[in-house]
Amino acid sequence: MHFASDNSGPVHPEVLAVLAEANEGYQMAYGADTLMDEVRDRIRDIFEAPEAAVYLVATGTAANALALATLSQPWETIFCAPMAHIQEDECNAPEFYSGAKLTLVPGGDKMAPEALRQAIENEETRGVHGPQRGPVSITQVTERGSVYSLQELRALCAVAKEFDLPVHLDGARFTNALVALNCSPAEMTWKAGVDVVSFGGTKNGLMGVEAVILFDAQKALEFELRRKRGAHLFSKHRYLSAQMAAYLRDDLWLRSARQANDNCARLADGLRAAGASFAHEPQANMIFANLPRKQHRRLHDAGVAYHLWGSNLEGSDEDELLTCRLVCDWSIKPEEIDRFLALL
Amino acid sequence: MHFASDNSGPVHPEVLAVLAEANEGYQMAYGADTLMDEVRDRIRDIFEAPEAAVYLVATGTAANALALATLSQPWETIFCAPMAHIQEDECNAPEFYSGAKLTLVPGGDKMAPEALRQAIENEETRGVHGPQRGPVSITQVTERGSVYSLQELRALCAVAKEFDLPVHLDGARFTNALVALNCSPAEMTWKAGVDVVSFGGTKNGLMGVEAVILFDAQKALEFELRRKRGAHLFSKHRYLSAQMAAYLRDDLWLRSARQANDNCARLADGLRAAGASFAHEPQANMIFANLPRKQHRRLHDAGVAYHLWGSNLEGSDEDELLTCRLVCDWSIKPEEIDRFLALL
Amino acid sequence: MHFASDNSGPVHPEVLAVLAEANEGYQMAYGADTLMDEVRDRIRDIFEAPEAAVYLVATGTAANALALATLSQPWETIFCAPMAHIQEDECNAPEFYSGAKLTLVPGGDKMAPEALRQAIENEETRGVHGPQRGPVSITQVTERGSVYSLQELRALCAVAKEFDLPVHLDGARFTNALVALNCSPAEMTWKAGVDVVSFGGTKNGLMGVEAVILFDAQKALEFELRRKRGAHLFSKHRYLSAQMAAYLRDDLWLRSARQANDNCARLADGLRAAGASFAHEPQANMIFANLPRKQHRRLHDAGVAYHLWGSNLEGSDEDELLTCRLVCDWSIKPEEIDRFLALL
Amino acid sequence: MHFASDNSGPVHPEVLAVLAEANEGYQMAYGADTLMDEVRDRIRDIFEAPEAAVYLVATGTAANALALATLSQPWETIFCAPMAHIQEDECNAPEFYSGAKLTLVPGGDKMAPEALRQAIENEETRGVHGPQRGPVSITQVTERGSVYSLQELRALCAVAKEFDLPVHLDGARFTNALVALNCSPAEMTWKAGVDVVSFGGTKNGLMGVEAVILFDAQKALEFELRRKRGAHLFSKHRYLSAQMAAYLRDDLWLRSARQANDNCARLADGLRAAGASFAHEPQANMIFANLPRKQHRRLHDAGVAYHLWGSNLEGSDEDELLTCRLVCDWSIKPEEIDRFLALL
Secondary structure (H helix, E strand, O other), X not given: OEOOOOOOOOOOHHHHHHHHHHOOOOOOOOOOOHHHHHHHHHHHHHOOOOOXXXXXXXXXXXXXXXXXXXXXXXXXXXXXXXXXXXXHOOOOHHHHHHOOEEEEOOOOOOOOHHHHXXXXXXXXXXXXXXXXXXXXXEEOOOOOOOOOOHHHHHHHHHHHHHOOOOEEEEEOOHHHHHHHHOOOHXXXXXXXXXXXXXXXXXXXXXXXXXXXXEOOHHHHHXXXXXXXXXXXXXXOOHHHHHHHHHHXXXXXXXXXXXXXXXXXXXXXXXHHHOOOEEEEOOOOOEEEEEEEHHHHHHHHHOOOEOEEOOOOOOOOOOOOEEEEEEEOOOOOOHHHHHHHHHHO | OEOOOOOOOOOOHHHHHHHXXXXXXXXXXXXXXXXXXXXXXXXXXXOOOOOOEEEEEOOHHHHHHHHHHHHOOOOEEEEEOOOOHHHHOOOOHHHHHHOOEEEEOOOOOOOOXXXXXXHHHHOOOOOOOOOEEEEEEEEOOOOOOOOOOHHHHXXXXXXXXXXXXXXXXXXXXXXXXXXXXXXXXXXXXXXXXXXXXXXXXXXXXXXXXEEEEEOOHHHHHHHHHHHHHOOOOOOOOHHHHHXXXXXXXXXXXXXXXXXXXXXXXXXXXXXXXXOXXXXXXXXXXXXXXXXXXXHHHHHHHOOOEOEEOOOOOOOOOOOOEEEEEEEOOOOOXXXXXXXXXXXX | OEOOOOOOOOOOHHHHHHHHHHOOOOOOOOOOOHHHHHHHHHHHHHOOOOOOEEEEEOOHHHHHHHHHHHHOOOOEEEEEOOOOHHXXXXXXXXXXXXXXXXXXXXXXXXOOHHXXXXXXXXXOOOOOOOOEEEEEEEEOOOOOOOOOOHHHXXXXXXXXXXXXXXXXXXXXXXHHHHHHHOOOHHHHOOOOOOOEEEEEOHHHOOOOOEEEEEOOHHHHHHHHHHHHHOOOOOOOOHHHHHXXXXXXXXXXXXXXXXXXHHHHHHHHHHHHHOOOEEEEOOOOOEEXXXXXXXXXXXXXXXXXXXXXXXXXXXXXXXXXXXXXXXXXXXXXXXHHHHHHHHHO | OEOOOOOOOOOOHHHHHHHHHHOOOOOOOOOXXXXXXXXXXXXXXXXXXXXXXXXXXXXXXXXXXXXXHHHOOOOEEEEEOOOOHHHHOOOOHHHHHHOOEEEEOOOOOOOOHHHHHHHHHHOOOOOOOOOEEEEEEEEOOOOOOOOOOHHHHHHHHHHHHHOOOOEEEEEOOHHHHHHHHOOOHHHHOOOOOOOEEEEEOHHHOOOOOEEEEEOOHHHHHHHHHXXXXXXXXXXXXXXXXXXHHXXXXXXXXXXXXXXXXXXXXXXXXXXXXXXXXXXXXXXXXXXXXXXXXXXXXXXXXXXXXXXXXXXXXXXXXXXXXXXXXXXXXXXXXHHHHHXXXXXX
């Protein structure tokens, strides 16, 4: 029973199958492979964006850092939530690639439009002395498992546009959000005002592929050069393409995300029934549940893997509520969830 | 018939097999997978370096840039050959990661010890005004298919050590050189004086994995932080480990390189027999052959893929000698080579 | 009547005199001038630090950015107050020079030891994923005119030392604080636990010179190389030395700071007598006073120069309290202050 | 007798006078001083460039590094001569500021148009793998004391323009060249095809001021932000303005350069008469003369200061010719030159 991370699960077998299929003969290196043509076309189709520039990289941090570097200047500041992945989990990669700094918009895991406006207004009040206003980066699904509604996304983008700032969407769990919102990719991105999206695949069943989609292709060459300079251009690129091709064929991306979200809902329902409360309402494939220490102990002893969040098992108060993070991916079996719930 | 690049060939089936095998159940992310333990142990064994720090990244440019950044300071200069990959083919990645600049040691594809000493002596002659002396980077196999002998490697490293400079070996085609020299990995690296090696796998049958081996582990944590900050730490790291594990099991790395070198020798012999001369003596898996334009035309029309080097097919002089680069990988069939030779 | 900034006042005549005196004959360039020897000796004396490395640069931002870069690594984060000059007024220079990011310690203009400890503890909780803990930067005098007591400085440094982190003191108004505390430079720096200090001169009557003092000289050469690489090494360095020499001769630095602080106290007393309240208690040479709009209008119309802080003169409520910043430097005449007060 | 460097001489008294004059009362900080208005107008006039953006910095390296960063992208390469100051004497500052690398155009101290074209053509031959073509940087006067004729400048710029590359002129000794060529500033810059010029003052009698002139003001704000981010924006900016104002009033810049060039010509004539040969024909204020060791010894013993170039006094062959660099500035007295020549 493994709920530690959607980075820990296996690759979907359909992905392995396309990798094997792609392993025939010779292919042009560095992104000139024929599978990349399929991927590009498919993503443009899916996003209703026939002019979009589409690139593949192997890590989410690379997708974010390269996207933000392309959208910003080294004397700017990037607006994001205090618990954004780019702030907390990328070891200065966005700053390394962009030269820009990050301004944390006060609030919880979601940015609120008014807080964003305030944060933007607070910058560029001192001429060249302070950093200049740069892109807004929104994490969808947030790091706490929340999903921005379309209305919320539109409102954030509208604030950015008031100040002529570009918007980046960190979609490491893009499809989990999409499935939760039951909307179209276009609605969740450019129709809402997003300029560039990190369209994640790794957490949703791929080995390691994320697409970066620039709806305005004007900076496409800049992105390509930044990717190469960052050492993120793959020579045997066809194996990135193959993963993404498999992902988009037969709706694997949607099926996997639905499965993950369904697993998560089943788990949340069971937790709720067992009396657990939630630090954040589960909306996609992540749960932050509060459970008494004794239950954590029981789960831990039974070999269930997950992270305690800001606390640990040590401590004598058996009834103290400790928050844990439980993440579901496509591969979890309903029986495992039932076994987990039985342990409660 | 594809001789354009060893980046264009397929992945070895044994690698796919281990990838599939690795795809069972859950694994710790970010390099804490059990296959990485196997890889680390195996590499330490193979290199007779029980204390070495071993890391995996997905591109050769990442391996080189991260290794050089770890060995240098941003006010230093890195010594390399004018046609080194880090100079010509990495779009400023080494400079981006290290902050250092490159000093080109005059000469051909191989650095000569005396030229290296001269280049080093020319730096640090003006106090803080010029860059300070930094690491020496040696490409083995060189970009023109030459192999440094052990004696040559030792002589270069000895020069670096005279000035207390660390040595990096760009081993994108490490195993092709090893097989050509018929020596041990230790002899070709730390016993000769190499401090850090980019131990390539991609060009020799993997999807995209290179190991960086730091024989002195003192800067191991720095390397890890640089890797993460560069966005080169894989979440589903087990799939990098699996490739490298497959590579090292049952001597696949050696078998593949031998096959590539053998293919290359067969091709070179045929070319020689057909009257071709060589711009560089073929020593590993690359050939730079001089052929008259009319022969290039014939090969081209027959669909043989390879790069003309600094020239093109246009031109009226049918007998003009044009240099072409032919690269062999493990996957080429002897029949293909024979077909190629028959076309001559 | 000019209270807008201690950057707007003239250079002290004694400084001009030494500049003229330094203008005789030839001098070695780039810091090898004889006046620099005097400056180095004098600073070591004054700071009771015979081994300290001492360097001059021309801007406070250069002093801070170079000092912090020398103390940090690009994968670290620097701890400072949210209104620190390095955060708000240096347009990403500290990040540019160091590669590190900034972590804002919640609180007011002064960092509290407990808040600092909490901020430090919040970092390095996620292995290589988050930034690593880096130097602590303390601004003395703060950007709101407060002065850390020796006890407060020691407490902050003690927290940093618990975590083995170096401490930087941004002393753009070093001497104003020193005079306010009536302590020795050693007490306010290394005896309290400070490792590197930006010892400001510009705001206190120089043209443009700040010393960077590294109490541990181990990184002296690194600093020199960073200074040159940052383009902050002056060829005609003697004119920097001359300014600093003048500053330290005959206690000009102390006299000027005392004069500025006295001016400020006189102004504060008058404001208090006129019924003004203070957003921050004036402790050195800066006042943040709350005055009704109508008084600001009167002062403004009379040509008094100062900054309104986060508000402006527009508005109809004549009694609304608006905060203004008033800064005094050595050159202000008591009569000007009296004229100002008469306007109230 | 001091011929070591035009960085070692004193500041012109007229400059000190304007500094003293500028030291009255209060002035807006950070470049908003009234003297800067005078400077901007005057430079636009002198360069016949009413739309040019004009900025002041304190070091030549800052001027070059900021100018080149503004003209380039971090994935580009800057073309320059192998002995350019930006290559040899700026400790990676241009790379630090721009992120770009340098491509050395083979040849002597002057770039030849054909060599430049060849160097440009050699880049961008490998798509995104190599660096992209970036600005061309020309040093006028060169580091060996040569002056590009207007025709030569035009030819170099024409090559750059063929490839749509911007041109930077490193004019640390701008006025010495101008006086030597007896042309107008416009002819030597934008009329020849130069886009941005580092217009040096320090080596020609100022304390430390260089102007950066962007003939196309489109990137003016970018330059300002880069200057601040690089910590090169002076708070008490009026003292930079005052220097430059003094420089341009009453033709001080031209008078000083003429005096330096005249001193140099007098010295060169004397050397020639004494039988010395020249490694480079003296054209401005620098001489590279070949003298036998015994003469160097005599000069050295008499206390004449200058640099031996790539050799030293040690050695037994008294007749061996050693090259020395002799630099003249405005302040050298004819009597000193005569004393020097008498020693020969």
